[in-house]
Each structure stands twice: as C-alpha cells, then as structure tokens.
Amino acid sequence: MEIKQKKEKKEEIVRIYIMGREYKVPAGLTIMKAMEYAGYRFIRGCGCRGGFCGGCATVYRVKGDYKLRMALACQKTVEDGMYTSQIPFTPAEKPIYNLEELSPSVNVFLEYYPEIAKCVSCNTCTKACPQDLEVMDYVQAAIRGDIQEVAELSFDCIMCGLCAMRCPTEIVPYNVALLARRLYGKYVMPKAKHVEERIKEIESGKFDEEIRRLKETSMNNLKEMYEKREIEPE
Amino acid sequence: MIRLPYYPGCAVQTTARNYAISGIAVAEKLGVELVELPKWNCCGVFPSLATDDLMRHLAPIRNLIHVQEMNDSGVVQNENRVVTFCSMCFHTLKEASLFVKDEEKLGKINTFFEREKEFVGGVKQGYKGGIKALDFLEVLRDIIGYEKIAKEVKKPLKGLKVAPYYGCLVIRPREIGIDDPENPTILENILEALGAEIINNPNRTQCCGSYHTIDRKDIVAKLTYDNLIYPIRNGAEVVVTCCPLCTFNLDFRQKEARELHRDLKEIPVMYYTQLMAIAFELDKQFYGVDLELHHVDPRPLLKAKNLY
Numbered sequence: 001m002e003i004k005q006k007k008e009k010k011e012e013i014v015r016i017y018i019m020g021r022e023y024k025v026p027a028g029l030t031i032m033k034a035m036e037y038a039g040y041r042f043i044r045g046c047g048c049r050g051g052f053c054g055g056c057a058t059v060y061r062v063k064g065d066y067k068l069r070m071a072l073a074c075q076k077t078v079e080d081g082m083y084t085s086q087i088p089f090t091p092a093e094k095p096i097y098n099l100e101e102l103s104p105s106v107n108v109f110l111e112y113y114p115e116i117a118k119c120v121s122c123n124t125c126t127k128a129c130p131q132d133l134e135v136m137d138y139v140q141a142a143i144r145g146d147i148q149e150v151a152e153l154s155f156d157c158i159m160c161g162l163c164a165m166r167c168p169t170e171i172v173p174y175n176v177a178l179l180a181r182r183l184y185g186k187y188v189m190p191k192a193k194h195v196e197e198r199i200k201e202i203e204s205g206k207f208d209e210e211i212r213r214l215k216e217t218s219m220n221n222l223k224e225m226y227e228k229r230e231i232e233p234e
Numbered sequence: 235m236i237r238l239p240y241y242p243g244c245a246v247q248t249t250a251r252n253y254a255i256s257g258i259a260v261a262e263k264l265g266v267e268l269v270e271l272p273k274w275n276c277c278g279v280f281p282s283l284a285t286d287d288l289m290r291h292l293a294p295i296r297n298l299i300h301v302q303e304m305n306d307s308g309v310v311q312n313e314n315r316v317v318t319f320c321s322m323c324f325h326t327l328k329e330a331s332l333f334v335k336d337e338e339k340l341g342k343i344n345t346f347f348e349r350e351k352e353f354v355g356g357v358k359q360g361y362k363g364g365i366k367a368l369d370f371l372e373v374l375r376d377i378i379g380y381e382k383i384a385k386e387v388k389k390p391l392k393g394l395k396v397a398p399y400y401g402c403l404v405i406r407p408r409e410i411g412i413d414d415p416e417n418p419t420i421l422e423n424i425l426e427a428l429g430a431e432i433i434n435n436p437n438r439t440q441c442c443g444s445y446h447t448i449d450r451k452d453i454v455a456k457l458t459y460d461n462l463i464y465p466i467r468n469g470a471e472v473v474v475t476c477c478p479l480c481t482f483n484l485d486f487r488q489k490e491a492r493e494l495h496r497d498l499k500e501i502p503v504m505y506y507t508q509l510m511a512i513a514f515e516l517d518k519q520f521y522g523v524d525l526e527l528h529h530v531d532p533r534p535l536l537k538a539k540n541l542y
C-alpha cells in the first residue's frame with residue numbers, strides 16, 4: 001500500500017539533485033526545463049533545445065544505481081532521485097589544419113590525431129553517445145584510414161563531447177569524425193553536377209533581373225506571391 | 235571451397251594492401267574462401283605482457299566474439315578458426331585466446347562485455363572460448379598442403395634467388411609460434427613448391443626493429459643492414475617476408491641503412507603471397523606490385539626473370 005502511494009506521488013513531482021542540491025520538480029520535464037523550473041537560467045550549455053546542437057551534454061546518475069549515464073539535457077526527462085551535472089564545454093584537443101592543403105590519405109587521421117592508435121576498443125565512447133552512434137567503430141575506421149566509413153558512421157554526431165570525456169585513452173572521437181566528414185565532402189563524395197551548373201547560371205547573372213524585381217516588391221505583394229507559389233511535388 | 239573467417243587488420247587494408255590482395259586471390263585459387271569478419275577492430279597490436287592488464291585484451295577478444303557472431307548468423311558453419319595475414323594480428327589474437335583460457339580472467343573480461351548488451355553498438359555476447367587464430371602460412375601448410383600448391387604452379391620461379399625472412403611474431407614464443415622458433419621451414423617449403431631457388435639467410439629469424447621504426451629509425455636502419463647484407467652476399471635477389479611491419483622495415487628503411495652503409499645494394503622485399511600469385515599466373519592486379527607500396531620496386535627484377 002505504501003509503495004503504491006509513493007508511486008502516485010512520483011507521477012506528479014520528482015526529486016532531483018542539480019549539482020548536488022535537492023529540488024522538487026514536476027515529472028515529465030526534460031532536465032533542461034527542470035533546471036529552469038528550479039530557477040537556473042541558461043546562458044551557456046543550451047542552444048537549439050531540439051537535440052541538434054550538442055550544447056547541453058549532461059552526466060547523471062540515479063539514486064541506488066552505480067551507473068554513470070550520459071544524456072542531452074534538452075532530450076532526457078527527469079527521473080526521481082536523479083543527480084545531474086552539466087558539461088557545457090569539453091576542453092578537447094583540436095589541431096588546426098587547412099583543408100585545402102590536406103589530402104584524403106590513409107594516414108591523415110593518424111597524422112592529426114595520433115592518439116587514436118591508443119584505442120583499446122573498450123567501447124566506452126559508444127556507450128556514452130546520446131545519439132546512439134557506433135563511436136568506437138568509427139575511431140577504428142579512422143585508424144585504418146577509411147574516410148567514408150568514418151563519415152557515414154558519424155553522420156549524426158552533434159559534437160556534444162561526451163565520448164571524449166569518457167575515453168580512457170584520451171581520444172577525441174568527435175573531432176576525428178569532423179575531419180573525416182570534411183575530407184569526405186571535399187575530396188571523396190562525388191560532386192553534384194546540378195549545383196555547379198546552377199552556380200554558373202547565378203554568376204552569369206541569369207537571375208539578377210528577377211532578384212531586382214523581388215527586392216522592389218512590397219511586403220504585402222511578397223506575402224501573396226509566397227502563398228500562391230508553386231510547390232514542387234515530393 | 236572451404237570458407238574461413240578472415241580478420242584483415244589495419245596494415246593489410248592500407249600500407250600492406252599488396253599482401254592481402256595477393257593472399258586472398260591465392261587462397262581462392264587453392265579452394266579457400268576468406269570471409270571477412272562483418273565487423274572488426276584493430277587487433278590490439280602488441281599483446282600486453284602484464285597479467286593484470288585486462289583492458290589491453292578487450293580488442294583482440296572483441297574480434298574473437300565477432301567470429302562467434304559469424305557462426306550465429308550462419309555466415310560460416312561451426313567454424314572456430316580465424317585467419318590473418320599479418321603476423322602481428324595473428325600473434326595478438328592467438329596470445330589473447332590463450333590468455334583467457336584462465337577462467338578467472340575470462341570472467342572479468344566478459345563482465346566488461348556483458349554491460350554492452352544494453353547499448354546500441356555493443357556486442358551482445360561474451361567470449362565463449364575456443365576460437366583459434368591461424369596465420370595464413372598455417373592454412374597453406376596444414377589445410378592446403380605443399381603438394382597442392384606445387385600443382386597450381388603455372389610459371390615456376392626458376393632461377394629466382396629468394397631469401398626467406400620470418401622475423402619474430404609467427405615463430406616466437408613457442409606457445410604461439412607456428413613453426414620451429416630457431417629453424418622454421420614453412421616459407422622455404424612454399425618457395426620450393428613455387429620452383430624458386432632458396433638462398434640461405436642466417437638472419438631470417440632476427441628482429442626487424444619493430445615499432446622503433448617510428449621513434450628510433452637509427453636502430454632499425456642498423457638492423458635492416460644486418461638483416462639484408464647476409465642474404466645479399468649469399469646471392470639473394472629478393473627477400474621474402476610474411477609480416478607487414480618486417481616488410482616495412484626491411485624495404486623502406488633501406489634508405490636510412492644505405493646512408494649508414496654505402497656498400498648496401500638495394501634489394502626488393504616481397505610477400506610470399508605475391509610470389510605465389512606470380513607463379514600461379516593469376517591476373518596481374520593480384521601481384522600487388524603496381525600499387526606504389528614498395529620502396530624498392532620489384533618490377534625490374536621480375537621483368538628480367540620473365541615473371542612480369
């Protein structure tokens with residue numbers, strides 16, 4: 001009976017600990033909203049609020065469970081007995097390179113991020129990833145210089161930094177992956193012909209007249225044009 | 235066709251591509267299909283010699299788990315062997331497989347894998363034991379046999395003077411080695427089957443200098459000189475290897491070795507699988523000599539011998 005009562009209570013209000021201090025907040029809020037409810041105001045560590053910018057990396061643990069867990073504050077809803085702490089910034093290694101001067105060689109990752117060779121394949125980075133990426137697998141692909149594999153496996157990375165914070169060998173997976181996607185985009189992926197053609201058209205002034213007319217159109221007319229615009233079929 | 239799980243490793247996918255390209259083609263010719271592990275990571279490189287350093291064994295054991303998964307998904311049937319070309323990978327995988335024969339250690343390592351069930355990208359099982367790492371040389375000797383190799387030879391390597399070089403990792407220590415640690419014969423037997431003339435190489439089981447090649451080129455250059463000068467004096471035209479790291483040191487460090495010793499003549503270094511592809515008269519792309527991966531180009535020699 002007692003347990004049931006507690007359960008009912010839990011559905012309304014949960015007890016969380018923000019940086020060690022206890023707060024009672026409504027259940028169902030995200031960690032971010034719960035913190036705001038508790039009176040915090042985010043001036044860093046919060047961007048899109050939609051799970052895309054990676055600015056709200058969070059570490060938490062739930063009372064009675066020894067496991068340290070990772071999440072995005074804007075995505076994860078609070079749980080009763082949650083101890084949470086923000087990691088808005090990861091002081092990680094990020095070498096400077098000029099993409100124009102790089103080549104998509106098999107050694108490019110080892111050259112800029114030699115520490116990837118220390119990967120012991122413990123998979124702790126993968127476990128930490130709030131995006132469910134196979135982080136260790138792309139680090140491994142980087143070791144063998146497989147740019148495409150790294151780019152594809154890391155495509156959904158939002159650079160929250162949690163993998164780097166957890167790696168026992170101090171690798172910075174997300175920066176390695178960023179280099180891969182840059183190289184992939186610049187040197188490996190086939191160029192889109194139609195984009196190149198369109199750029200030529202723009203440069204040759206094909207649309208200048210149209211743009212000029214649009215600029216001179218009044219706001220009301222613009223709105224009307226927008227409403228009536230042709231929508232391309234899916 | 236025998237289907238065997240195949241673990242490539244990083245070297246043969248990159249700087250030693252010529253080894254895998256020739257090896258896979260040769261295997262196929264001999265009726266062995268090497269089926270790449272659907273997922274694999276770096277072998278772990280140098281096995282840790284500390285008995286309590288369990289973390290260092292995760293990488294090789296994880297690869298062995300992937301062999302188990304291949305059996306589960308039916309890619310191979312009841313196959314507890316996994317083949318490598320790279321001596322380092324072979325050595326590390328085999329060492330780890332022996333290391334976890336100790337149940338207590340295996341238990342601890344599996345506790346680590348156990349927690350991976352709960353997240354995407356984790357393995358869904360622990361290591362059950364019993365996977366055997368095979369060097370491709372063992373496949374040739376024990377599964378295929380020298381006779382069958384000799385039968386496949388279309389263009390015997392007549393008059394080609396070859397000096398075998400083993401290095402350490404496939405023959406030492408004895409528990410891991412695939413042949414006599416002091417007097418191995420596998421390479422000689424294979425090369426003989428190809429019709430080549432074997433040149434005695436007293437340094438064939440010496441260390442190549444290994445990873446000192448990165449931070450102590452001077453040490454490696456000295457060893458490279460020692461390891462090449464005797465076979466050259468004995469008349470060798472090409473040194474034949476079975477390990478990407480040995481190959482790199484013997485081939486690429488000739489530059490530094492020649493700076494130390496003017497008398498060192500350049501000599502090409504090739505994998506035994508490349509010579510097999512040539513003797514079998516496979517398509518030229520499988521010789522692996524056109525990929526800019528050799529420091530000393532073997533093509534002039536091969537041309538002179540009418541082999542290319």
Ligand code: FES
Binds near residue numbers: 047053055
């Ligand atoms: S605020 Fe952008 S991912 Fe959370």
